Amino acid sequence: MNTLQINRLRMDGSPELAELPPRERIMVAARDLFYRYGLHPVGVDAIAETALTNKMTLYRHFKSKDDLIVAYIKRLADEGDEVWERIISENSGNPEKCLDAWVDYVEDVLTNKLERGCAIANAAVELDAEHPARAVIEAYKSRKRANLVKLFKSARYREPELLADEVFLLFEGARINIQCGKKGPASRLVRMLRNLLAAAPRLSASKVRRSPTIA
Amino acid sequence: MNTLQINRLRMDGSPELAELPPRERIMVAARDLFYRYGLHPVGVDAIAETALTNKMTLYRHFKSKDDLIVAYIKRLADEGDEVWERIISENSGNPEKCLDAWVDYVEDVLTNKLERGCAIANAAVELDAEHPARAVIEAYKSRKRANLVKLFKSARYREPELLADEVFLLFEGARINIQCGKKGPASRLVRMLRNLLAAAPRLSASKVRRSPTIA
DNA sequence: ACGCGTAGGTACCGACCGGTAACATCCTCG
DNA sequence: CGAGGATGTTACCGGTCGGTACCTACGCGT
Numbered sequence: 001m002n003t004l005q006i007n008r009l010r011m012d013g014s015p016e017l018a019e020l021p022p023r024e025r026i027m028v029a030a031r032d033l034f035y036r037y038g039l040h041p042v043g044v045d046a047i048a049e050t051a052l053t054n055k056m057t058l059y060r061h062f063k064s065k066d067d068l069i070v071a072y073i074k075r076l077a078d079e080g081d082e083v084w085e086r087i088i089s090e091n092s093g094n095p096e097k098c099l100d101a102w103v104d105y106v107e108d109v110l111t112n113k114l115e116r117g118c119a120i121a122n123a124a125v126e127l128d129a130e131h132p133a134r135a136v137i138e139a140y141k142s143r144k145r146a147n148l149v150k151l152f153k154s155a156r157y158r159e160p161e162l163l164a165d166e167v168f169l170l171f172e173g174a175r176i177n178i179q180c181g182k183k184g185p186a187s188r189l190v191r192m193l194r195n196l197l198a199a200a201p202r203l204s205a206s207k208v209r210r211s212p213t214i215a
Numbered sequence: 216m217n218t219l220q221i222n223r224l225r226m227d228g229s230p231e232l233a234e235l236p237p238r239e240r241i242m243v244a245a246r247d248l249f250y251r252y253g254l255h256p257v258g259v260d261a262i263a264e265t266a267l268t269n270k271m272t273l274y275r276h277f278k279s280k281d282d283l284i285v286a287y288i289k290r291l292a293d294e295g296d297e298v299w300e301r302i303i304s305e306n307s308g309n310p311e312k313c314l315d316a317w318v319d320y321v322e323d324v325l326t327n328k329l330e331r332g333c334a335i336a337n338a339a340v341e342l343d344a345e346h347p348a349r350a351v352i353e354a355y356k357s358r359k360r361a362n363l364v365k366l367f368k369s370a371r372y373r374e375p376e377l378l379a380d381e382v383f384l385l386f387e388g389a390r391i392n393i394q395c396g397k398k399g400p401a402s403r404l405v406r407m408l409r410n411l412l413a414a415a416p417r418l419s420a421s422k423v424r425r426s427p428t429i430a
Numbered sequence: 431a432c433g434c435g436t437a438g439g440t441a442c443c444g445a446c447c448g449g450t451a452a453c454a455t456c457c458t459c460g
Numbered sequence: 461c462g463a464g465g466a467t468g469t470t471a472c473c474g475g476t477c478g479g480t481a482c483c484t485a486c487g488c489g490t
Contacts, residue, residue, distance in 0.1 A: 022437065038341055040255035043477060055479080057437055065478065117340060124394045125332060125340045126253055138396040145400060165400035166385070166407060173388030179339045181353040185360060185380035192381060237467070258447060270449080272467060280448065 018052060023061040025051040030072050035119045039069060039126045066132065069123070073133040076119050077140040084147050093213030095155035099197055102151070107190045110174060117175045144168065154214040158201040167193065233267055238276045240266040245287050250334045254284060254341045281347065284338070288348040291334050292355040299362055308428030310370035314412055317366070322405045325389060332390045359383065369429040373416040382408065 017025055029051035033042045044065055048058045062068040087105060091097035109115060116122070124137050145168045152160035152167075170193065174186035232240060244266035248257045259280055263273045277283040302320060306312035324330060331337070339352050360383045367375035367382075385408065389401035 037343065038255070040253070040341075041343075044479085045477080054438060054440090056439080056481095059479070060436080121391050121395060122340045125337045125391070126255075128252065128256075141392065141395040141399060162403075162407065165403050168400050169385045169388030169392060169404065169407075170381070171388065172392050173384030173386070176336050176340070176391040177356065177384060177387050180336060180356040184356060185384050188380050189384065192377065192384075259449085260447080269468060269470095271451095271469080274449065275466080 022051070022053050022057050025053060026058055026061060026068070027071065027075055030068055031075060031119075034069075034072055034123075035116060036114075039123060044068070069127075069131075070133045070136065073120060073123055073136045073140075076123075077136055080120070080140065080144070084144075088214055093154075095151060095214055098151055098214060099155060103190060103193050103197070106171060106193065110178060110186060110189060115175070115178055117179050118172065121172065121176065151214050156203045158203055163196075163200055167196070170196075237266070237268050237272050240268060241273055241276060241283070242286065242290055245283055246290060246334075249284075249287055250331060250337075251329075254338060259283070284342075284346075285348045285351065288335060288338055288351045288355075291338075292351055295335070295355065295359070299359075303429060308369075310366060310429055313366055313429060314370060318405060318408050318412070321386060321408065325393060325401060325404060330390070330393055332394050333387065336387065336391065366429050371418040373418055378411075378415055382411070385411075 017028060020028065026047060029047045030042075033047055033050060044055055044058055047068070048055045051058070058068070062071060083105065087098055087101045091101055120137055120140060123133065127133055127137075145164055148164035148168055149160050152163050157163050170189060174189040177184050178186040232243060235243065241262060244262050245257075248262055248265055259270055259273055262283070263270045266273070273283070277286060298320065302313055302316045306316055335352055335355055338348065342348055342352075360379055363379035363383055364375050367378050372378050385404060389404040392399050393401040
């Protein structure tokens with residue numbers, strides 16, 4: 001369709017893109033197009049054009065479209081990890097602040113007008129069971145869940161594993177459900193999350209010498 | 216014996232598939248292929264062939280692939296509604312039994328070896344915002360959530376809307392997350408669900424004359 | 431000045447896809 | 461029996477897709 005035109009409009013306003021090295025431009029373009037339109041509908045030509053280059057250059061940096069998809073997923077996973085690390089470091093590992101910051105982040109994600117679900121989960125829906133990107137996806141998702149467990153432990157929740165499962169599934173559910181209507185349960189997740197985290201039972205802090213940190 | 220298994224049996228030996236009318240054969244084939252491989256990767260030729268017919272007959276019953284996709288989604292939605300109605304009717308609208316039966320159904324779904332998430336949610340991931348099937352999808356998902364609210368109300372939960380949102384998102388999250396690894400939080404959803412439903416506060420039953428029913 | 435690696439541009443290939451035309455066949459019902 | 465409608469079969473069209481060959485042009489270090 002007019003995929004290219006729509007996207008070129010949006011990319012025009014970014015003067016920095018033209019100054020990035022070709023491989024990076026391709027990554028940026030792929031990230032944008034794959035997320036907005038899905039993996040299958042977006043062709044390599046469209047990515048190359050959006051990246052202000054051509055298909056040949058794309059194939060000099062990625063040996064196939066599948067290879068580019070793997071790189072795309074890895075990039076997403078890296079960015080997700082960075083977001084988490086930033087949340088931890090910006091709050092000096094203080095569990096309460098981290099919790100608040102993470103919920104704020106969730107709120108940001110869910111209220112984003114362009115939200116179309118978790119790009120990684122969406123990719124999992126589109127990719128068949130044998131695709132090399134699946135390993136990256138599974139590792140990432142289990143890492144995310146482990147991060148929550150660690151945070152809940154440091155916040156001294158009584159059942160950090162259970163709480164992590166719950167919070168994780170709620171978030172995942174919200175991100176998939178938002179694609180089935182913006183006014184559904186997803187729009188109420190943040191409130192649920194704050195209530196849940198406030199109400200979940202914790203260990204008493206009486207025996208703690210110093211305030212625990214997650215980092 | 217849930218619907219998935221029933222349907223898989225129908226596909227496996229496919230003894231009766233050959234005796235179905237062409238349009239129905241196409242619907243069965245589309246249902247199987249679309250779910251297993253996604254909307255985009257499955258071509259109309261493949262569907263026709265699986266349906267023991269050809270592309271021409273397919274196009275005599277559906278004016279386009281998109282039209283077939285809409286019919287596919289509608290069929291899924293109808294089947295989902297039927298599952299719910301069966302749960303209600305088979306338990307005579309008794310809220311407690313309905314709750315148990317629904318959780319059992321969830322367990323069936325999540326432990327099915329072929330589980331690849333909610334077919335309707337997966338379709339939402341693959342379809343762009345203007346696709347005619349989206350209306351069907353949104354209506355279905357909001358109906359599912361409404362069903363839960365009604366059930367929780369009749370079971371006299373204190374906050375049926377909140378609980379419905381929570382349970383709904385947990386289930387949705389589990390079905391998407393199972394595609395990112397079978398050993399993740401999704402595998403523990405059923406236990407979470409039973410605990411949640413057992414622990415959630417209810418209204419006292421003192422003033423109730425007769426046992427309430429959902430139907 | 432030179433050479434070399436990287437990038438841009440164009441043209442092309444074979445495969446596949448959604449969709450259609452035209453025709454043969456079969457079943458049913460009058 | 462005969463006619464009409466639904467189905468099967470083949471071939472085809474135009475477009476797109478992933479991927480490649482080939483050549484040019486620029487930049488950079490020596």
